[in-house]
Amino acid sequence: MAKANKEISEVNKDPNEKNWKRFYALLAKSPIKQYRVVYRSRKLKNRQDLYSSVVELFDAKGRLIGTVPIYEKKGKKIRGATKYLTGLSNINRYE
Amino acid sequence: MIEQDLKQLQERSIYIMREAKEKFGNVAALWSMGKDSTAMLALARKAFLGKVPFPIIHIDNGIDFPETYKFRQELAKKWKLDLIVAESEIKPELSGYSCCGENKTIALKKLMKERGFDALIVSIRRDEHGIRAKERYMSPRNRDFKWNYKEQPAELWNDYSSKLDDKGHIRVHPLLDWNEIDIWNFTKREKVPINPLYKSKNGYRYRSLGCTHCTSPVKSNAKGIDGIINELRSTKTEERAGRDQDKEKEYVMEKLRALGYM
Amino acid sequence: MLITRVTLLGNKDHGKSTLIGSMLMLTKSVTKERIAEAERTSKALGRKFEPGFILDSFSEEREGGLTIDTTRVQVKHKGAAFELIDVPGHEELIQNMISGASYAGFAILIISAMENEGITQQTKRHLFLAKMLGVTRVIIAVNKMDAIGYSRKAFDDIKEEMLRFLGRIGFDRDSVSFIPVSAYNYDNILARSKRMPWYTGEPLMQSMLQFSKQREKDGKSLRISVQGSIESGNGTLVTGKVISGKVSKGDTVASFPEGRSFRIESIYVKGRQKPSAGKGDDIAIKPGSGPVSRRGSIICSGRQKPLVSDRLSGTVFFVREPAGKASIRYNGIELAADIIVHKVIDIATGGSLQKNSEIVLNAAKASITSRKKFAFEKFNEYPELGRFTLYSNGTFAGIGIID
Numbered sequence: 158m159a160k161a162n163k164e165i166s167e168v169n170k171d172p173n174e175k176n177w178k179r180f181y182a183l184l185a186k187s188p189i190k191q192y193r194v195v196y197r198s199r200k201l202k203n204r205q206d207l208y209s210s211v212v213e214l215f216d217a218k219g220r221l222i223g224t225v226p227i228y229e230k231k232g233k234k235i236r237g238a239t240k241y242l243t244g245l246s247n248i249n250r251y252e
Numbered sequence: 253m254i255e256q257d258l259k260q261l262q263e264r265s266i267y268i269m270r271e272a273k274e275k276f277g278n279v280a281a282l283w284s285m286g287k288d289s290t291a292m293l294a295l296a297r298k299a300f301l302g303k304v305p306f307p308i309i310h311i312d313n314g315i316d317f318p319e320t321y322k323f324r325q326e327l328a329k330k331w332k333l334d335l336i337v338a339e340s341e342i343k344p345e346l347s348g349y350s351c352c353g354e355n356k357t358i359a360l361k362k363l364m365k366e367r368g369f370d371a372l373i374v375s376i377r378r379d380e381h382g383i384r385a386k387e388r389y390m391s392p393r394n395r396d397f398k399w400n401y402k403e404q405p406a407e408l409w410n411d412y413s414s415k416l417d418d419k420g421h422i423r424v425h426p427l428l429d430w431n432e433i434d435i436w437n438f439t440k441r442e443k444v445p446i447n448p449l450y451k452s453k454n455g456y457r458y459r460s461l462g463c464t465h466c467t468s469p470v471k472s473n474a475k476g477i478d479g480i481i482n483e484l485r486s487t488k489t490e491e492r493a494g495r496d497q498d499k500e501k502e503y504v505m506e507k508l509r510a511l512g513y514m
Numbered sequence: 515m516l517i518t519r520v521t522l523l524g525n526k527d528h529g530k531s532t533l534i535g536s537m538l539m540l541t542k543s544v545t546k547e548r549i550a551e552a553e554r555t556s557k558a559l560g561r562k563f564e565p566g567f568i569l570d571s572f573s574e575e576r577e578g579g580l581t582i583d584t585t586r587v588q589v590k591h592k593g594a595a596f597e598l599i600d601v602p603g604h605e606e607l608i609q610n611m612i613s614g615a616s617y618a619g620f621a622i623l624i625i626s627a628m629e630n631e632g633i634t635q636q637t638k639r640h641l642f643l644a645k646m647l648g649v650t651r652v653i654i655a656v657n658k659m660d661a662i663g664y665s666r667k668a669f670d671d672i673k674e675e676m677l678r679f680l681g682r683i684g685f686d687r688d689s690v691s692f693i694p695v696s697a698y699n700y701d702n703i704l705a706r707s708k709r710m711p712w713y714t715g716e717p718l719m720q721s722m723l724q725f726s727k728q729r730e731k732d733g734k735s736l737r738i739s740v741q742g743s744i745e746s747g748n749g750t751l752v753t754g755k756v757i758s759g760k761v762s763k764g765d766t767v768a769s770f771p772e773g774r775s776f777r778i779e780s781i782y783v784k785g786r787q788k789p790s791a792g793k794g795d796d797i798a799i800k801p802g803s804g805p806v807s808r809r810g811s812i813i814c815s816g817r818q819k820p821l822v823s824d825r826l827s828g829t830v831f832f833v834r835e836p837a838g839k840a841s842i843r844y845n846g847i848e849l850a851a852d853i854i855v856h857k858v859i860d861i862a863t864g865g866s867l868q869k870n871s872e873i874v875l876n877a878a879k880a881s882i883t884s885r886k887k888f889a890f891e892k893f894n895e896y897p898e899l900g901r902f903t904l905y906s907n908g909t910f911a912g913i914g915i916i917d
Contacts, residue, residue: 192318194464201465207342227315227464234341237314239464243321247449249456249469254543254588254595257516259794262784263755266796267741270753274742274809274846298785301746301798378586431588 181241191215265426266299281373288375515595518726523640524624533697535565540704543589620651642861651689660696682864734758738813751798762790768816769807770889777802810847812889830914838907849884
């Protein structure tokens, strides 16, 4: 089973469209099955809050495989990137 | 929560949607893949005999749940929807509602200008929050999306609003009379597809779906629609418990509306 | 549950919000969040908690103590459901009040029993308008009984004066009921009050239950109000609403003002083909021949026809001085029209005023001549097809019913 480690680290280094698309292409064949979104703060007050939030990726058994950012850089614009996780299941849990 | 007669509710909704299509040349509807806007699409298919004869807009900030994106993809294909995805930015500097609020409004304004829509179908319900209780079936917005709630037009019988001016548009609210539980009863009866996040997993489910940032799950064991309906029948809490925005300052919702935020 | 719509008429100062709030709390029809929010608000504003705070959603309202627009609130009681449509009491907001009253099943009028409050010009105007808008049954809640020592005489005096007025404007004595209440102390709202043993009638919620059980009879001829048309896989369909009667597949019907008949090939109710449709159904019809019926037309069985003319007489209520180009909107169509006022009616008394009297906020008998002929009905025969709105230079100017 192809691991997506290289794609994960690429997208962490530079979350541009190209890297995200590469990551997404590998997703179906990888062991990544679940995700959890972790926002660093309740309010996204500034760019740092956004940059430091992550999505944790897990396999079918719930073991952590890696994390990816939550945003995508499109030129000067910042957009969300969770669409690149389509197909995964949510395991968020808050108190 | 009062469970209303579905026949009575559907009649008005179908009437309002048909009226919007008759009166306004260029109609579009907002879709968030939530239970309300999806029920609205199901109602549109009833009103227009199996199809949705206007474009459907998703204002996408990019941080919706992956399940939501999947649901969007599948239903758009199944129902042959004319889907427009309007991408919005996330600008944290704008306000506490960086992912939604003004950012989404900006994206919507841009799209409205490009496509010149006269009327926008929005799936809000009167029981959702006190402020929305003041809305009307058809409510005009001017060019800047401002809503002058103090000068609401009379909405008599079947004489619904006309546009304020050429650059404005009318907001159409076919689900205004529906309660949360009515939407679920309708969804169950008509077998309307739903976003899987509404169903309970690991003891939690999402009662109301916003994007990943603003939405928190609530404790629940409702694994299917029947479970959800039973929970609603016994619950004493408001639907938006779990949506952070509402815990903000009291009057902010109203200001957001006046700015054009749905 | 079928919802019965109830219009709440009367002055804000006479305790309407408190009445609604008390109904919500007594029937347990409000969530704990709403109550908590109302309590927080009253604390923040330094005021004592009032059930009325549960309703006010606009910031200006909380600070000024006024309800600006119609609010709809649902309460349930013994298996029945009511939507309470609150309309504000101030004269300058009367335009909004008309919108609120127009969806009513019956009305509740609140009158304060206090001496400096009581029956006002506005009370009478509200009732006249309600009657004009098709409300035929009223429950009159005489409120603030606690402030006058629960005096029977005060209640009887109000009841007597109101009965006289109601009779004059055409209400049946049987369709009116009077209840002495105190919304603040919950007297006679849900349970019969021990503080008024002289009152042997029903408390408010019980009376509402009784009123809701009386339903309109429908024995009338077929009337379909045409909304427009839609394209479908089965060709062009005529859309509309069945106002009265019943229509079946295969029937031959006639559309007016066109004056043409056609056969009904198929009927769709809520998107599905059905053999027939009845009152209240929103339908789509496939006609046997080409396009015949347009938006604003009336479809009937052919035997019993609607009126078709470009002249009609009506009773109108102006909220604005009509000036410049006038038009009427009827059943989704707009027609330029000339309006001539014959007589002005003082709605506080029901009597006539001089012809050049102030017509705004009074009623008038008028003749209306429209640019084109159209089909319509008299209000007392088919209320849904016997009313229209008036526009003056594109702005809403009033409402009318066809005599």
